[in-house]
Amino acid sequence: MTSRLLAADIVRVGSIGLRTRRLRATLSAVGIAIGIASMVAVLGISQSSKADLLTQLDKLGTNLLTITPGESLLGEAATLPLTAPKMIARLDPVQQVATERTTDASVHRTSYIPAARTNGISVRAADTDLLATLNGTVARGVFLNEANVRYPAIVLGSVAAQRLAIRSLEGGPMAYVGGRWFTVVGILDPLPLAPDIDRSALVGYPIAQELLGAAADAGTIHVRIDPDSIDEIRPLLPATANPENAEEVQVSRPSDVIEARAAAETAYTSLFLGLGAVALLVGGVGIANVMVISVLERRSEIGLRRALGAGKRHISIQFLSESLLLAALGGLTGALIGVLVTAGYALARDWAISIPAYAPIGGLVASLLIGGVAGLYPAVRAARLSPTEALRAV
Amino acid sequence: MSTSPLTAAQQALDATVPALELRQVRKSYPGGVEALRGIDLTIGHGELVAIAGPSGSGKSTLLHIAGTLERASAGAVWIDGQNTAAVSDAELASLRANSIGFVFQQFFLLGGMSALDNVATGLLYTGTRSDERRRVARELLERVGLGHRLGHHPAQLSGGERQRVAIARALLGQPAVVYADEPTGALDSRSGAEIVSLLQELNREGTTIVVITHESHVAAAMSRQVTMHDGLIANDSAGPHGR
Numbered sequence: 001m002t003s004r005l006l007a008a009d010i011v012r013v014g015s016i017g018l019r020t021r022r023l024r025a026t027l028s029a030v031g032i033a034i035g036i037a038s039m040v041a042v043l044g045i046s047q048s049s050k051a052d053l054l055t056q057l058d059k060l061g062t063n064l065l066t067i068t069p070g071e072s073l074l075g076e077a078a079t080l081p082l083t084a085p086k087m088i089a090r091l092d093p094v095q096q097v098a099t100e101r102t103t104d105a106s107v108h109r110t111s112y113i114p115a116a117r118t119n120g121i122s123v124r125a126a127d128t129d130l131l132a133t134l135n136g137t138v139a140r141g142v143f144l145n146e147a148n149v150r151y152p153a154i155v156l157g158s159v160a161a162q163r164l165a166i167r168s169l170e171g172g173p174m175a176y177v178g179g180r181w182f183t184v185v186g187i188l189d190p191l192p193l194a195p196d197i198d199r200s201a202l203v204g205y206p207i208a209q210e211l212l213g214a215a216a217d218a219g220t221i222h223v224r225i226d227p228d229s230i231d232e233i234r235p236l237l238p239a240t241a242n243p244e245n246a247e248e249v250q251v252s253r254p255s256d257v258i259e260a261r262a263a264a265e266t267a268y269t270s271l272f273l274g275l276g277a278v279a280l281l282v283g284g285v286g287i288a289n290v291m292v293i294s295v296l297e298r299r300s301e302i303g304l305r306r307a308l309g310a311g312k313r314h315i316s317i318q319f320l321s322e323s324l325l326l327a328a329l330g331g332l333t334g335a336l337i338g339v340l341v342t343a344g345y346a347l348a349r350d351w352a353i354s355i356p357a358y359a360p361i362g363g364l365v366a367s368l369l370i371g372g373v374a375g376l377y378p379a380v381r382a383a384r385l386s387p388t389e390a391l392r393a394v
Numbered sequence: 395m396s397t398s399p400l401t402a403a404q405q406a407l408d409a410t411v412p413a414l415e416l417r418q419v420r421k422s423y424p425g426g427v428e429a430l431r432g433i434d435l436t437i438g439h440g441e442l443v444a445i446a447g448p449s450g451s452g453k454s455t456l457l458h459i460a461g462t463l464e465r466a467s468a469g470a471v472w473i474d475g476q477n478t479a480a481v482s483d484a485e486l487a488s489l490r491a492n493s494i495g496f497v498f499q500q501f502f503l504l505g506g507m508s509a510l511d512n513v514a515t516g517l518l519y520t521g522t523r524s525d526e527r528r529r530v531a532r533e534l535l536e537r538v539g540l541g542h543r544l545g546h547h548p549a550q551l552s553g554g555e556r557q558r559v560a561i562a563r564a565l566l567g568q569p570a571v572v573y574a575d576e577p578t579g580a581l582d583s584r585s586g587a588e589i590v591s592l593l594q595e596l597n598r599e600g601t602t603i604v605v606i607t608h609e610s611h612v613a614a615a616m617s618r619q620v621t622m623h624d625g626l627i628a629n630d631s632a633g634p635h636g637r
Contacts, residue, residue: 308518309487314487
């Protein structure tokens, strides 16, 4: 026959220390809470951010390829033949093709600014299909079309409009381009897949050739392809665009940049997770510390419990469950704080809130493990205390 | 009477099995200190015994061994017919939970817990359900005259009241024997006298009580006096083998 402690009583006995020393219990649980909160928040924020990037990517499409002429063997800028866009458009899976090229002109609000000061804005000649191919939209006015490509009309990318301080089309704003005044007919929304266009002022090919001395060939070709065929068609593009010098042609996929950004954030995530783990560890040491002190202070209670019939087992269960309760308290609070922080950050960034389920659950499990390890030594020490020795301590 | 170990079958037949029986109990500590040098003591059910003697006479060690908190170096200890030498630590704990009650000089009540819950702790390690523990605890608190202090915390009670709570806790499981270690040692003389008469009253109702004391008037108030000196029983008012 052995003495027994009912399961229902284990929690009651294990929580005595917490109930009678509340400040100490709170402070030691805070360490765990901080660790768990930071880990849950890091995982939540990173997942929310990644989810947002992927939603963006879905909207933009991963089937856009950009073809540039590259460089010749001698390191000179190569050119694409004039026929390149048409040849590419003949490939079956190609859905849309549009071209653009840079010019030497610069764009300004007034004629008094030296042309060399470009403010980082380039002037490009563009196809009327460019916006549709890039899945872009106009914020104000219209894009280049058959009606305005022959006239001095200009469309500003989102960053270019900002730098020129042209926010609306009211009053018919004008821009000074290559010694001529152009009418601003449209302002674009940001184009995440073509940040170069954001920093450009776009004019039609005919007017660019006429007034800005631009060449007729394509500088860059943007291609929308059937997403299922993209891997088969990509290797064919250089030879199709420039059969004579296929090796010069460069083909890139702009969505890769966004995917790389998502991956780069993962690297930061592991760094912050590591910091959270350190906080958790320190929290665990804090709990172990408090438990060791608790065992020293409560020697007479241990002696009394042994006299009342508690076995060594019951004493270790009591202190182990106290440590587990402390850690669980910290873990729960931490998980809750982590979720709230994620929610707050996501709302502020206008993201959808997305928290991986394993973050709060894993956090709780981790804090229980830490609590168990932290409580083990004090619990064993308490159980080893001989009853008479414990009772002698007053 | 027989001094051989009693089997369970004999126990059932023999209604006179003693509450406590010590045979040639010795206790020595590392370093050569001999606290007990051969104690023979038999205490029957329903007795009220004082174990008296100067400090260092071995009475605390005797209490620890008779209460199974410590094991004897030699000799045998039976509690309610159970041989304590042959059982494991866990079984000794069970014996304490079910057959032994303790009252201490320092009360050892748990803070942050009402008088009722403190008394209920007396049955915590017997596997009794919490509502049943509290029901019995309430009855006992009323019996020791603290029916009006059930919800008070130890800090809100006087010394005498705290010792009554501790006595109620010791009696909760109807143990075969209750050991009281200097129960009046931390009390003023009036509260001390009240505790002594409470112990007498509880004994009249059938509880076996062994009081360890160095105060002669407390010892005199018990029905049998055992005096210890230098680890031996110097005098036993009931003779060498008890009643």
